Amino acid sequence: MSRKLTAEFLGTLWLVLGGCGAAVLAAAFPQVGIGLLGVSFAFGLTVLTMAYAIGHISGCHLNPAVTIGLVAGGRFPAGEAIPYIVVQVLGGIAGAGILFLIASGKAGFDVSAGFASNGYADHSPGQYSMNAALICEVVMTFFFLLIILGSTHGKAPVGFAPIAIGLGLTLIHLISIPVTNTSVNPARSTGPALFVGGWAVQQLWLFWVAPIIGAVVAGLVARGLWPEETAQIEGREPVRQGLPSGNVQR
Numbered sequence: 001m002s003r004k005l006t007a008e009f010l011g012t013l014w015l016v017l018g019g020c021g022a023a024v025l026a027a028a029f030p031q032v033g034i035g036l037l038g039v040s041f042a043f044g045l046t047v048l049t050m051a052y053a054i055g056h057i058s059g060c061h062l063n064p065a066v067t068i069g070l071v072a073g074g075r076f077p078a079g080e081a082i083p084y085i086v087v088q089v090l091g092g093i094a095g096a097g098i099l100f101l102i103a104s105g106k107a108g109f110d111v112s113a114g115f116a117s118n119g120y121a122d123h124s125p126g127q128y129s130m131n132a133a134l135i136c137e138v139v140m141t142f143f144f145l146l147i148i149l150g151s152t153h154g155k156a157p158v159g160f161a162p163i164a165i166g167l168g169l170t171l172i173h174l175i176s177i178p179v180t181n182t183s184v185n186p187a188r189s190t191g192p193a194l195f196v197g198g199w200a201v202q203q204l205w206l207f208w209v210a211p212i213i214g215a216v217v218a219g220l221v222a223r224g225l226w227p228e229e230t231a232q233i234e235g236r237e238p239v240r241q242g243l244p245s246g247n248v249q250r
Contacts (some may be wrong), residue, residue, distance in 0.1 A: 007057040024241070137211055141210065
């Protein structure tokens, strides 16, 4: 378990540092900014690279909503969920902390400008309402979990799950950055919000509630779509996104 938790901590740190770092440091950099497309790919690439690096250790969840969704789908033991979630949140905070140290080295840096935090209404990039943000996060997380559960199925093409999952997260960001700055991950939202404080912490509840709802619904739907993958997980290893078989070991 210590190896799994260490892997989840490091993987979530990388996700926040890579994805949020691209948004804070490179998105609007003069003349060579990577923009929305670049930030979307940055988030997808963090998951893709870590899925190959640590998928065979921890399953590479990097996301409390993913862990809860896999439990709901019968693909991960409930008894391991809380330790996973704790280290994911700590990894997200650590990643945001490293990013803060780097970003604050630039003259004029102002963390209150957003620091890649997620938000709605006045703090949505496109000024989208709370209801729009809630629906967006639920639906995007639902499909993210569906991609994960489907691509790691025992009958899915061998070895391609990390690519499908990484590109899936990229697509989700391309759709939803204007709405919420894209969360679909409570750990990713918590790290930057703690450094911004104020409104970011006040609105953080939505970026826990909505992704978890979407993930649980996806897990329950998966039980009907792939019943052979959800039977009797007790005593098995967690879903392995990075393994060739891509499914829980039998």
